[in-house]
Amino acid sequence: MLADHGEEEAAVLAAARAGDHAAFAALSERYRRLLRAHCYRMLGSFDEAEDMVQEVLLRAWRGREGFQGRSLFRTWLYSIATNACLNALERAPPRVLPQDLAPPVTASTPASQARSTPPWAPEVPWLQPFPDDLLDVEPPADAVVEARETIALAFLAALQHLPPRQRAVLILSDVVGWSAAEIAELLELTVPSVTSALQRARSTLRARFPAGAPDPSAGAPVTGRERAALKVFMDAWEQGDAAELTRLLREDARWAMPPAPLWFDGRAAIANMLALFPPRWQGREFRMAPVGANRQPAAAAYLRRQGEAVFRLSGIHVLRVSDGQIAEITTFSAELCAGFRLPPTLTD
Numbered sequence: 254m255l256a257d258h259g260e261e262e263a264a265v266l267a268a269a270r271a272g273d274h275a276a277f278a279a280l281s282e283r284y285r286r287l288l289r290a291h292c293y294r295m296l297g298s299f300d301e302a303e304d305m306v307q308e309v310l311l312r313a314w315r316g317r318e319g320f321q322g323r324s325l326f327r328t329w330l331y332s333i334a335t336n337a338c339l340n341a342l343e344r345a346p347p348r349v350l351p352q353d354l355a356p357p358v359t360a361s362t363p364a365s366q367a368r369s370t371p372p373w374a375p376e377v378p379w380l381q382p383f384p385d386d387l388l389d390v391e392p393p394a395d396a397v398v399e400a401r402e403t404i405a406l407a408f409l410a411a412l413q414h415l416p417p418r419q420r421a422v423l424i425l426s427d428v429v430g431w432s433a434a435e436i437a438e439l440l441e442l443t444v445p446s447v448t449s450a451l452q453r454a455r456s457t458l459r460a461r462f463p464a465g466a467p468d469p470s471a472g473a474p475v476t477g478r479e480r481a482a483l484k485v486f487m488d489a490w491e492q493g494d495a496a497e498l499t500r501l502l503r504e505d506a507r508w509a510m511p512p513a514p515l516w517f518d519g520r521a522a523i524a525n526m527l528a529l530f531p532p533r534w535q536g537r538e539f540r541m542a543p544v545g546a547n548r549q550p551a552a553a554a555y556l557r558r559q560g561e562a563v564f565r566l567s568g569i570h571v572l573r574v575s576d577g578q579i580a581e582i583t584t585f586s587a588e589l590c591a592g593f594r595l596p597p598t599l600t601d
Contacts, residue, residue, distance in 0.1 A: 266326060270317050277317060281310050284327055288334050289387065290404060294424050295338035297348030297413050299381045299592040305341065309334045331429060332439050335421050342417040348380040350410050350516075350583065351509040357518035360525065372513075375588065379511045380410055382571055382585050384593045385545025403428045406547050406571055406583055411461035415454050422447055423454040463507070463573075463581065475550050479574040480543075483550035486572065486579065487541035490554070493533030499524045501579045508582045511589060540564045540599050546571045554584075555599045564599040566590075 262280065269277035288309060292302035312333050313320075320329050354377070383404055412420055418440060425431040425439070426447075433447045440447070482501065489497035502520040509516035517523045532539055536559030541552045551571045555564035566587045573581035 262326060263322075266320070266322065270320065274314070277314055280326065281313060281330070284330055285310075286387065287327070288330060290383070291331060291334055291424065291429070292338055293383055294403070294409065294412060294428065295335070295417075295420060296341065296345075297380045297409055298378070299383055301341070303592070305334065305337060309337055312337065328435075331425070331431075335425065335439060339417050339421060342420075346378050347413040348378050348409075349413065350380050351511055351514050352410075352507070352516050353413075355514040355516065357507075357516050358522050358526070359518050360521035362522065362525075373586075374514055375512050377512060377514070379585075379589055380406070380413065381589050381592070382406070382546040382551070382569060382583075383409075385548060386594070387592070388548070404547050405549060405573075407463055407573065407581075408458075409547070411458045414461055415457055419450050419454040419457075422450045423458070426451055427455075475545070475548065478577055479550045479572075482574045482577055482579060483543060483552060483572060486570070487543065487552050490532050490552075490570075491539050491541055493531055495524070495527040495531045498527055498532075503575060503578045503580045506578075506580055506582070508584070510584045510586075512586055535559065538564070542595075542599075544569060544593060544595070546593075550574060553593070553595050562600070566595055566597050569593065 265276045265280045269280060285306060288306045289302050292305040292309070293299060296302055296305065309330065313330060316333075320326070354374075388404065412424070415423065421440065422436055425436050426433070431439075433444045433451070436442070437444045437447045442450075486498065486501055488494075489501070499520060502523060504520050506520050506523060507516060507518055508523050508526070517526055538557045540555040540557075542555070544551045544553045546569060549571050551569055553569050554567050556567040557564040568584050568586045569590050571583045571585065572579050
C-alpha cells in the first residue's frame, strides 16, 4: 500500500512540477493538518499558524521546480515551514500565559487585592488553544511518525521559553522524528551542535513542565476519567456550586485567565476567588458545552447576564486532569479562541 501511495504521489508531483496547480493543491492539502500543527508548535498561535500554512504552500508552489525528489515531499514542506517560522520568530516576541507575566494570587493574598480585577491585556501575544477537530483527521500514509501528537498546553507553554532554533531542533527531533543529521542540514549546523541544542532544550522543558503534567512526548486522546471530571466541572459551573468546583481541585491546582495577567496558585486561593466571584455572581447564568482543545478536556462557556435573552460565548476552559482531579485550568477569552467552530450564542 505504501508503494502504491509513493507511485501515486510521484505521478502527482510530476504533474505539479509541470505547472498543474490542481495537482499541487490536491497533494499539498494532504499535509495541511500536519503543517498547521507544526507551525502552531513553533509559533504558539493558532491564528498565525493558519496564516503561515498559506504562506508555506505558496512558497512551495513557487519553488516547486526546485524540488528534486531527493527527500519526501512532506519533508520538503516541513523544511519550508520551519524556516518560515524561524524568520517570523525573529520579529515577534514569544507567546505567553499569565504565569509568565505576573505573580500568583495565593491563599495569603489580601482580599482587597484579590477583589481588584486586573485590566485585560489584548496587546500581549498570548498563547492560544488549538481545536482538536483540526487534529482528528486521517494523516497521509507516509506521516506515521506524527502518531504521537504533542500539543498539550503545558508543552506549548514550555516551548515558548526556548530560543527559536532550539525550539525547531526539539520539535523536529522529538515530535516530527528527524535525525540529527537531517536537522543539521536544514538549519546549517553541525551534528554535535544539534545534539547539544537538543540536550539544552530538553533540560529547559523539564524545568518548565509543571509537576504532575503528562510526558511531553505523549499525545493520548482524552480518557474516560478525564471526561468524567469535565462533566462534573461543567455541571458544577452551571449550577454555581463553588463547593463542588473546589472539591474537584488538587491542592496544588492552578487557574489562569488570559488575556488578563492573572492566575491563582493553589486550591485555597481558587476557593477564595470562587467565594468572591461565584459563577452566578450578580445574576449571571452559564451553559457549558464540551469541546476538544490541545488533546485535553475542555468546555466552552456561554454567559447570560441578568436581563439578557441569550447566552453568549465567553471563553473556553481547558483542563489538565491528574488522577481524577483538576490540576490546572486555563480559561481563554472568546477572542483567543477564533479557531473553534462554535456558535456565538445559545438560547434555552
